Amino acid sequence: MNRDDLIDFVYDEAAAIDQMRWNDWLALYHKDGRYWMPLEWQQEDPILQPSLMYEDRLLLTVRVERLTGERTFSQKPKSRCHHLMERPRILSMGEDDGVYKLRTSFIYTETRGDLLERFSGWVSHELVEVDGALQIMLKRIDLINFDAPFSNIQLFI
Amino acid sequence: MDRYRGNSQAIAELVKGHAVHRDVYVDKEIFELEMEQLFPNSWIYIGHESQLKNTGDFITSKIGNQPVLASRHRDGQVYVLHNRCPHKGVKIASEACGNTGKFFRCPYHAWSFKTDGSLLAIPLKKGYEGTGFDTDQAAKGLKRIENVKIYRGLIFVRLAEEGLSFEEFFGDALSTIDNMADRSPEGELEVISQPIRYMHTCNWKMLVENQTDTCHPMVAHESSAGTAVSVWEREKDNFTETPMAVQLYAPFMSPYEFYEGAGIRVWPNGHGHTGVSGSIHQDYEDVDGYQDMMVEAYGKERAAEILGDIRHNTIYFPNIMVKGPVGILRNFIPLGVDKTLVESWVFKLKGAPDKLYERGLMYNRFINAPTSIVGHDDLEMYERAQEGLLSNGNEWVNLRRLWEDDEPEETTEVVNGTSERQMRNQFYAWRKFMVQNMDKAVEAAE
Numbered sequence: 001m002n003r004d005d006l007i008d009f010v011y012d013e014a015a016a017i018d019q020m021r022w023n024d025w026l027a028l029y030h031k032d033g034r035y036w037m038p039l040e041w042q043q044e045d046p047i048l049q050p051s052l053m054y055e056d057r058l059l060l061t062v063r064v065e066r067l068t069g070e071r072t073f074s075q076k077p078k079s080r081c082h083h084l085m086e087r088p089r090i091l092s093m094g095e096d097d098g099v100y101k102l103r104t105s106f107i108y109t110e111t112r113g114d115l116l117e118r119f120s121g122w123v124s125h126e127l128v129e130v131d132g133a134l135q136i137m138l139k140r141i142d143l144i145n146f147d148a149p150f151s152n153i154q155l156f157i
Numbered sequence: 158m159d160r161y162r163g164n165s166q167a168i169a170e171l172v173k174g175h176a177v178h179r180d181v182y183v184d185k186e187i188f189e190l191e192m193e194q195l196f197p198n199s200w201i202y203i204g205h206e207s208q209l210k211n212t213g214d215f216i217t218s219k220i221g222n223q224p225v226l227a228s229r230h231r232d233g234q235v236y237v238l239h240n241r242c243p244h245k246g247v248k249i250a251s252e253a254c255g256n257t258g259k260f261f262r263c264p265y266h267a268w269s270f271k272t273d274g275s276l277l278a279i280p281l282k283k284g285y286e287g288t289g290f291d292t293d294q295a296a297k298g299l300k301r302i303e304n305v306k307i308y309r310g311l312i313f314v315r316l317a318e319e320g321l322s323f324e325e326f327f328g329d330a331l332s333t334i335d336n337m338a339d340r341s342p343e344g345e346l347e348v349i350s351q352p353i354r355y356m357h358t359c360n361w362k363m364l365v366e367n368q369t370d371t372c373h374p375m376v377a378h379e380s381s382a383g384t385a386v387s388v389w390e391r392e393k394d395n396f397t398e399t400p401m402a403v404q405l406y407a408p409f410m411s412p413y414e415f416y417e418g419a420g421i422r423v424w425p426n427g428h429g430h431t432g433v434s435g436s437i438h439q440d441y442e443d444v445d446g447y448q449d450m451m452v453e454a455y456g457k458e459r460a461a462e463i464l465g466d467i468r469h470n471t472i473y474f475p476n477i478m479v480k481g482p483v484g485i486l487r488n489f490i491p492l493g494v495d496k497t498l499v500e501s502w503v504f505k506l507k508g509a510p511d512k513l514y515e516r517g518l519m520y521n522r523f524i525n526a527p528t529s530i531v532g533h534d535d536l537e538m539y540e541r542a543q544e545g546l547l548s549n550g551n552e553w554v555n556l557r558r559l560w561e562d563d564e565p566e567e568t569t570e571v572v573n574g575t576s577e578r579q580m581r582n583q584f585y586a587w588r589k590f591m592v593q594n595m596d597k598a599v600e601a602a603e
């Protein structure tokens with residue numbers, strides 16, 4: 001993988017979410033991959049410290065299927081979202097452990113009905129190569145105001 | 158024009174037992190009266206003693222809309238103080254928690270206060286000489302709240318000078334807190350992290366009522382728990398064991414019959430709980446080594462009794478809910494008639510395996526977070542109710558399920574688990590504490 005491949009991957013992942021291509025999005029995750037939203041500043045432990053989300057593919061699948069369910073009333077009307085991202089910084093080309101690491105500054109917007117909410121922060125990707133393609137081992141979202149009381153966040157940052 | 162202030166009869170008429178008038182959820186004056194009457198007359202949870210380990214530690218909180226702080230003084234005691242400078246009203250502590258050292262110092266003009274609230278020093282004190290300052294309330298420092306009770310580490314306060322004692326107010330309802338703390342082999346709970354916070358655009362009482370609303374999970378949460386069950390059914394062959402996550406979600410889809418049999422217990426003063434003889438928390442996998450620790454600490458019989466009590470949600474009227482088996486406390490903090498901040502805390506059981514804390518944290522983020530799909534289901538219902546109630550087509554909310562004529566209001570009783578009895582129980586107490594001493598206050602003013 002070269003640097004452009006890694007950077008493109010981060011943008012393409014966000015595009016899959018913005019375009020609500022949920023199955024394409026899930027397919028980007030490694031079978032042991034995780035989506036993590038910490039609740040503390042520079043949090044280290046997702047298990048014994050509280051998080052907003054720490055989910056594996058099974059749980060992400062539940063979320064994605066729920067979004068299109070006939071009786072998912074919190075999606076009537078449906079939410080939409082938009083990622084505005086700075087160019088990802090490559091922190092590691094995985095020389096030692098085969099894990100590519102990137103960090104990207106973002107502004108995320110989620111809207112539903114007449115409401116619109118904005119979130120800012122950094123997304124960190126840990127990517128591995130499987131059969132010639134990149135997969136997400138860990139996607140970590142650190143909001144600048146992780147400790148503020150939000151209303152619903154129903155889609156994915 | 159005031160419709161309700163000073164008019165205890167008009168307030169009482171909002172509660173008919175099998176129905177309540179929509180003004181309890183949408184009327185601004187009623188909300189103000191809740192802040193003036195209901196919250197001060199009740200015992201309100203403000204935090205846990207383990208958040209105040211060292212001298213100078215403090216936490217801030219609110220009772221209704223009034224800012225308070227609690228601090229650990231050098232005499233070892235916890236003092237609860239009005240969080241407002243006696244000079245010009247500036248909040249003394251602005252953070253959720255911290256350590257202030259030996260004293261609090263107001264950031265505006267540097268008046269300082271000991272951690273028991275008493276006035277320590279004022280710069281350029283001579284400016285007050287001969288002014289009669291010592292007769293001012295300000296000379297006493299931060300006003301102290303006298304009615305404070307720490308029970309199993311949980312700190313409760315009553316703002317009103319007169320009222321029911323802590324024991325009278327909660328009575329047997331304290332058994333859920335006991336059970337939660339007894340689940341620690343050391344009998345102690347600990348707060349070691351921040352709560353999950355979730356903003357709700359609805360009246361605080363909708364959240365409280367929902368905690369014992371056993372006829373909604375299989376309907377409103379079909380989208381979340383139902384999808385979790387169906388995805389699991391499809392995928393389970395790829396797993397060797399049932400993940401903790403599935404164990405937590407799946408019971409939400411239990412049928413009506415399950416909840417009917419599980420029962421609801423009501424207590425006087427608006428307290429009550431679901432899950433008397435069964436609950437959604439009953440079938441979690443055993444945690445390695447925990448059983449043995451409990452037997453060691455309590456003996457076989459007592460340990461079995463503690464762990465066999467799997468109560469679902471316990472309402473401590475007016476605005477907290479406790480879940481013993483997962484060690485969670487939810488605080489429904491009213492910010493406005495249609496705005497409520499929910500802070501959900503997970504207690505760590507001292508001396509118990511980490512796995513239990515892991516489960517509590519997982520439950521909390523699955524159910525009580527702004528990113529929780531179960532939370533999304535519920536908030537959608539509250540928001541729709543808050544809007545729907547503005548319709549003049551019907552001014553009453555119906556609470557008649559399993560209602561009986563002459564339903565006793567101040568009693569302990571176990572009833573069918575799908576009853577709306579606990580919601581009615583809360584409103585009987587709501588009426589009682591809303592109008593308590595109101596007529597006296599009106600007479601005094603006349």
Ligand code: FES
Pocket residue numbers: 242243244245246247263264265266267268
């Ligand atoms: S307002 Fe606190 S010292 Fe003046």
Ligand SMILES: [Fe+2]
Pocket residue numbers: 367373374377378531535
């Ligand atoms: Fe619910």
